Amino acid sequence: MPRALVIVLDSVGIGGAEDAHAYGDAGADTVGHIAEACTKGQGDKAGLRSGPLRVPNMASLGLGLACEASTGRMPPNLAPQGAVKGAWGYGVETSKGKDTPSGHWEIAGVPVVFDWGYFPNTAPSFPKELTGAIIAKGNLPGILGDKHASGTAIIDEYGAEHVRTGKPICYTSVDSVLQIAAHEETFGLQRLYDLCHIVRELCDPYQIGRVIARPFVGTTETGFKRTGNRKDFATPPPSDTILDTLTKAGRTVVTVGKIGDIFAHRNTGEEIKPHGNDACLSAAIDALKHLPDGGFVFANLVDFDSEFGHRRDIPGYAAALEAFDRRVPEIEAILKPGDIVVITADHGNDPTWQGTDHTREHIPVLAFGPGLETGSIGRRESFADIGASVLTHLGVSHVGKGASWL
Structure with a gap:
C-alpha cells in the first residue's frame, strides 16, 4: 500500500x-x-x-x-x-x-x-471591549503594544516595560491574527499559553484566524530574543x-x-x-x-x-x-x-x-x-x-x- x-x-x-x-x-x-x-x-x-x-x-x-x-x-x-x-x-x-x-x-x-476578521492599522488596533475582556479574564494589570508591529521590533520596544510591569505585549499585522509576546521566565510560559486559550475564545466573535503565543527571553542588557516555544491557537477548519x-x-x-x-x-x-x-x-x-x-x-x-x-x-x-x-x-x-x-x-x-x-x-x-x-x-x-x-x-x-x- x-x-x-x-x-x-x-x-x-x-x-x-x-x-x-x-x-x-x-x-x-x-x-x-x-x-x-x-x-x-x-x-x-x-x-x-x-x-x-x-x-x-x-x-x-x-x-x-x-x-x-x-x-x-x-x-x-x-x-x-x-x-x-x-x-x-x-x-x-x-x-x-x-x-x-x-x-x-x-x-x-x-x-x-468566508471573510477573516482583521484589526485595523491604527493605534490602538483592538476594540476597547476586546482589550477590556483580555485584561479582566486574564487577570492582567493591562497590555502593551495594541498595534500593528513586527514581532522582533515590538519586543525590543516593550520588552523592558513588560518585564517591569507584567503587562503582556499584544500586537497584530495585516493577517487575521492577535499575537501575545511575554517573557518565558518573568511572565511564565504556561501562563502565556493559558492566556492565549482565553484570548482565543474572546477572538472568535471577531473571526480572527489565530492567536499566537510569542515567548521570549533575555534582559535589557543582553537584548531580548524570541524562543522556539511559539504556539498557535487556531480556529478549527x-x-x-x-x-x-x-x-x-x-x-x-x-x-x-x-x-x-x-x-x-x-x-x-x-x-x-x-x-x-x-x-x-x-x-x-x-x-x-x-x-x-x-x-x-x-x-x-x-x-x-x-x-x-x-x-x-x-x-x-x-x-x-x-x-x-x-x-x-x-x-x-x-x-x-x-x-x-x-x-x-x-x-x-x-x-x-x-x-x-x-x-x-x-x-x-x-x-x-x-x-x-x-x-x-x-x-x-x-x-x-x-x-x-x-x-x-x-x-x-x-x-x-x-x-x-x-
Missing part, C-alpha cells in the same frame, strides 16, 4: 497571483526575486553564503519550470540540468486571505470562502480536511511542526514539534521511515517565513532554501515503491518586498517518488488539488474540494 509525505516550505511562493493587486502584492515573487537578488550579490553574507542561488535538487524536480510557468520568467540558475525527475506545476489559491490557515486548509481540501478523512479511514497520520496548531489539533494524529527547519525535516524523514503502509506525514518548515521572510532577510532566506535542497536526496533515498512526496508552500513572503507581511502568490507543486510519472501537471486551479491527489494516491475516497492530477 502506498504512503505519502507533504512538506510545506512555509512562504516559498513563486509569484504571479492574478489577484495580488487586491492585497498590495502585484509583482511579488519570493523565489524569483531571491534568485535574482543572489545574482546581484544581494544574497551574499560573510560566513553564510555567496553567489547565485544553488538549489539543484529542487531544480531537477521542476522548481524553475514551475516558476517559469507561474510568472513567465525562469529565475537565474533554476533551470533543470538534464531530465526532470518529478511532476511539477503551480497552485492558485482560491481562499480569501494570504495567511497560514488559509493556505494549509486549502492544501488539505478546505478553501476559506469549518469542514473535514484530508486529515479527518484519513483518520476516519483508519490510516496513520503524523503531523510535524506547527501543523497540529494550524488544524486546531483535530485528527492531527501523532504530533511532533521540534524547533527549526532542519529538526522538523529530520522528524518528517524519520516519521516516513517508520510510517505504516497507507500512512500520511504532513510537515511544515516555518523558518523560511518567520526567520527570513518577515525579517526581509535575503541572504538568510537563500541559505535556508539551499540547506533544504541539500537534504532532498536524503528524502529520495528512503522512499519505497509506491511512495509519493509533494514539496509545496502555503503563500509567499517575498524578502525583497516592502513591509514585513506575507505576499499573495502562486505556490510550487513538486511531486516525486519511485515510479511516479514525471513532467508538467500544469496550473492547478486550487491548492486543494494537492490534498485530492494525496487521497487518490492513498486509495481513499475524495469528498472535499480539489481535482487530483493522478
Whole structure:
C-alpha cells in the first residue's frame, strides 16, 4: 500500500497571483526575486553564503519550470540540468486571505470562502471591549503594544516595560491574527499559553484566524530574543480536511511542526514539534521511515517565513532554501515503491518586498517518488488539488474540494 509525505516550505511562493493587486502584492515573487537578488550579490553574507542561488535538487524536480510557468520568467540558475525527475506545476489559491490557515486548509481540501476578521492599522488596533475582556479574564494589570508591529521590533520596544510591569505585549499585522509576546521566565510560559486559550475564545466573535503565543527571553542588557516555544491557537477548519478523512479511514497520520496548531489539533494524529527547519525535516524523514503502509506525514518548515521572510532577510532566506535542497536526496533515498512526496508552500513572503507581511502568490507543486510519472501537471486551479491527489494516491475516497492530477 502506498504512503505519502507533504512538506510545506512555509512562504516559498513563486509569484504571479492574478489577484495580488487586491492585497498590495502585484509583482511579488519570493523565489524569483531571491534568485535574482543572489545574482546581484544581494544574497551574499560573510560566513553564510555567496553567489547565485544553488538549489539543484529542487531544480531537477521542476522548481524553475514551475516558476517559469507561474510568472513567465525562469529565475537565474533554476533551470533543470538534464531530465526532470518529478511532476511539477503551480497552485492558485482560491481562499480569501494570504495567511497560514488559509493556505494549509486549502492544501488539505478546505478553501476559506468566508471573510477573516482583521484589526485595523491604527493605534490602538483592538476594540476597547476586546482589550477590556483580555485584561479582566486574564487577570492582567493591562497590555502593551495594541498595534500593528513586527514581532522582533515590538519586543525590543516593550520588552523592558513588560518585564517591569507584567503587562503582556499584544500586537497584530495585516493577517487575521492577535499575537501575545511575554517573557518565558518573568511572565511564565504556561501562563502565556493559558492566556492565549482565553484570548482565543474572546477572538472568535471577531473571526480572527489565530492567536499566537510569542515567548521570549533575555534582559535589557543582553537584548531580548524570541524562543522556539511559539504556539498557535487556531480556529478549527469549518469542514473535514484530508486529515479527518484519513483518520476516519483508519490510516496513520503524523503531523510535524506547527501543523497540529494550524488544524486546531483535530485528527492531527501523532504530533511532533521540534524547533527549526532542519529538526522538523529530520522528524518528517524519520516519521516516513517508520510510517505504516497507507500512512500520511504532513510537515511544515516555518523558518523560511518567520526567520527570513518577515525579517526581509535575503541572504538568510537563500541559505535556508539551499540547506533544504541539500537534504532532498536524503528524502529520495528512503522512499519505497509506491511512495509519493509533494514539496509545496502555503503563500509567499517575498524578502525583497516592502513591509514585513506575507505576499499573495502562486505556490510550487513538486511531486516525486519511485515510479511516479514525471513532467508538467500544469496550473492547478486550487491548492486543494494537492490534498485530492494525496487521497487518490492513498486509495481513499475524495469528498472535499480539489481535482487530483493522478
